[in-house]
Amino acid sequence: MKNWLLAGRTEKKLSKEALDFLVSDDIECDKLIVEEDVIGSEAHVLMLLDKGIISKNEAKKILQALEEVKKLYRKGRFILKPELEDVHLNIEQFIIDKVGVEVGGKIHTGRSRNDQIILDLRLYLRKRVNNILSLLLKFIKILLDKAEKNLKTVLPAYTHLQHAQPTTLAHWLHAYAEMLLRDYGRIREAYMRLLNLNPLGACAIAGTSWPIDRLKTANLLGFKDVQENSFDVVSSRGEDAAELMFSLTLMLIHLSRFSSDIILWSTYEFRFAEINDSYAMVSSVMPQKKNPDVAELIRGKAASALSQLTCILELLRGLPSGYFKDLQESKISTLKVVEDSLKVLRVITGLILTLKFDKNRMLKLTQENFSTAVDLADMVAKKAGLPFRLAYRVVGTLVKNSLNEGKKPQDITLEDLNKASMKVLGRKLNLNEKEIKRVLNPLESIKLKASLGSPNPREVLRMIKKSRIKLKMEEKSLKKEVKRLKMAEEKLQKLVSKVIMDK
Incomplete structure (x- = not known):
């Protein structure tokens, strides 16, 4: 049977293949938004009533039918019919079946799908x-x-x-x-x-x-x-x-x-x-x-x-x-x-x-694979007064030598560093072995970090506290927004109930 709600321009109903192609996937999605369609329609009806476009009695009948849709949906008993194309026409058809087209047919006044x-x-x-x-x-x-x-x-x-x-x-x-x-x-x-x-x-595109x-x-x-x-x-x-x-x-x-x-x-x-x-x-x-x-x-x-x-x-x-x-x-x-x-x-x-x-x-x-090499290069640059690029070459040579000799970072001595320095610079470095050991220790290396945003525990704690402030602000804002929407929903429901209950 042709969907008479949209009867007019065309004379033939959709073919089975066309209906399935146009509707089958989409109507599965529409099952998720039945309640939203009802709520939107209730607000629309209240507005039509307020503007005198429909009477109070008409609004009452339409709202009663919409509330019935809501109850049936929540019980899993409002089933969308593919032949009615979408959630909008399914609900409109339900209302017309309940209260007749003379009243129910007015719900779509001033709006479009x-x-x-x-x-x-x-x-x-x-x-x-x-x-x-x-x-x-x-x-x-x-x-x-x-x-x-x-x-x-x-x-x-x-x-x-x-x-x-x-x-x-x-x-x-x-x-x-x-x-x-x-x-x-x-x-x-x-x-x-x-x-x-x-x-x-907005209606179809150009208002109403x-x-x-x-x-x-x-x-x-x-x-x-x-x-x-x-x-x-x-x-x-x-x-x-x-x-x-x-x-x-x-x-x-x-x-x-x-x-x-x-x-x-x-x-x-x-x-x-x-x-x-x-x-x-x-x-x-x-x-x-x-x-x-x-x-x-x-x-x-x-x-x-x-x-x-x-x-x-x-x-x-x-x-x-x-x-x-x-x-x-x-x-x-x-x-x-x-x-x-x-x-x-x-x-x-x-x-x-x-x-x-x-x-x-x-x-x-972390201790095994020279991840502290850049920290050692920084220390060499600072303590020996070298350009970073030369310090980089010295430490790079030290790492290569150590890997070839099977040494781990904790095994490195001042003698090893000076051997690399002699090869790169042609001279030894006047550095303290204790400082070398410290900077090659991962945790100590992290504690030596001085830059903003570094993994230094004090710096990370500062950032965490800053993030917590952001978090609390967002939590407060979100809570306020959720409450506002809930109040609007409750207000709408009260207005709907008032129209339905008024004699």
């Missing part, structure tokens, strides 16, 4: 984004807590996957905390720029002749403001998602790099960390194995998010202004990345909370 879907997605994404932000702050706090407990836990820092310089576990943990705080800021900005603006009332009040619906739905230009509203579908997805994808990339570190550190070759059994899997054939599957799939989710972001950007790149069916694909991509982000943050929190670090192993490897 073009602004309606943007509204539904923004309402859905606002909640999800705030959940993501809450989980992200929780994870950052865990990183800072662990960092503060490991200010003197020595760890080799790597460049090119080769030992570079000694650092600390606290320095490494705080680095990721800072990356994720930037991610938090980007996600928050994306939230405020478009997701917290009311698109409802009905005397609607877009500021009223913005207030009822807890939006900070109205996205004014109706042409811009409809054309911005996908832009809001793209900005959010970029921010989420970058967050996932940071978590992917974090996971890659953990994966490497859990290998036999590194043995810096042990993943808890509850976050690992075993081989089906090799009984000795414990695989870091959770950390690996986090990397996979980051790769998937990047592909979904590319999809949306390419959709936007290829389109003129206005609305096109292509943009339906952006919904699928957006919802997947958002849901994956929530899953990743939940699981990585458990992963880090149960992760065990082998501090002795970290220190042992």
Whole structure:
């Protein structure tokens, strides 16, 4: 049977193949936004009532039907019918079936599915984004807590996957905390720029002749403001998602790099960390194995998010202004990345909370491979009054000689350094062997660091405290925003109930 809600221009119903092609994937996504469509419709109806576009009795009947949809949905009994194309027409058809087309047919007055879907997605994404932000702050706090407990836990820092310089576990943990705080800021900005603006009332693209009040619906739905230009509203579908997805994808990339570190550190070759059994899997054939599957799939989710972001950007790149069916694909991509982000943050929190670090192993490897060589070069430059490049050549020669002779950093003597100096400079260096030993000791080397942002325990502690201040500010701001949205939702529900209960 042809969908009579949209009967008019065409005479034939969609073919089975066309309906399946156009609807099947999209309506699965629409199952997630039923309640948002109801809430948006309730605000729209209250606005129509306030402007005298519909009567109080009409509003009452429509709102009663919308509340019934909400109750059925929460019980898992509101089933979307593919032949009705999407969540919007499914709900409108339900209302018309309940109260008749003379009343129910007025719900779509002064709006279009073009602004309606943007509204539904923004309402859905606002909640999800705030959940993501809450989980992200929780994870950052865990990183800072662990960092503060490991200010003197020595760890080799790597460049090119080769030992570079000694650092600390606290320095490494705080680095990721800072990356994720930037991610938090980007996600928050994306939230405020478009997701917290009311698109409802833009209609198909050029507004409406009905005397609607877009500021009223913005207030009822807890939006900070109205996205004014109706042409811009409809054309911005996908832009809001793209900005959010970029921010989420970058967050996932940071978590992917974090996971890659953990994966490497859990290998036999590194043995810096042990993943808890509850976050690992075993081989089906090799009984000795414990695989870091959770950390690996986090990397996979980051790769998937990047592909979904590319999809949306390419959709936007290829389109003129206005609305096109292509943009339906952006919904699928957006919802997947958002849901994956929530899953990743939940699981990585458990992963880090149960992760065990082998501090002795970290220190042992740091001591063995001349990661303090640059510190020795700095000392030679300062104490002997040499240009750094000459000190670099002396120490480079010392390292080469030591490796050839099987000597480790702790075995180096003043005689060894002078041997290298004679070869490079043609003279010995008047240095203190005790100072040489000290600077070659990884922890002492770290304590000698004087630059801003270095792994010196005092400096890392200062940075942790600074990050905690940022964290508390963001926690307070997020709590305030969540409360504001909850109050708006409760206010809307009270107004709906008032209209329904009034005689």
